Amino acid sequence: MLTGKQKRHLRALGHKLKPLIQIGKKEIEEALVAETNVALDHHELVKVKLLESCLLDKHEASEALSEACHAEVAQILGKTFLLYRPAEAPVIKLPQGDKPGKTSLS
Secondary structure, X not given: OOOHHHHHHHHHHHOOOOOOEEEOOOOOOHHHHHXXXXXXXXXXXXXXXXXXXXXXXXXXXXXXXXXXXXXXXXEEEOOEEEEEOOOOOOOOOOOOOOOOOOOOOO
16 A cells, blocks of 8 residues: 555656556456556556546546556546556665654644
C-alpha cells in the first residue's frame, strides 16, 4: 500500500509521462492486461488513458486494471490514471514514511 508521500512522489514523476496504455470500447481484456504488464515491467510507472469510447468509469477501470496487473493506482486525474508496480530491481526510489524527528502535537 502506498503512503500519501509516496503517491505525491509518483504523481510528480508521472506528470511528464505520455500515456502508454489506452482503454477503448474493448475495455479491459487479456491483451490489454498483458500489454500493461509488459509496460509496468519495463517502466514501473505507467500512465493509462481512457478513450471517449470506453464505457467504464475511471475508478472502475483503474481498479480493474490495477488488480489484474497486481499494481497500485498512484493517481486518477480526468481521463487518465497512473499505475505503479516496483520492478525486480526497482529503479524508482520511493520516500519512506514521515520525516524523522516529526512529532504530533497533543
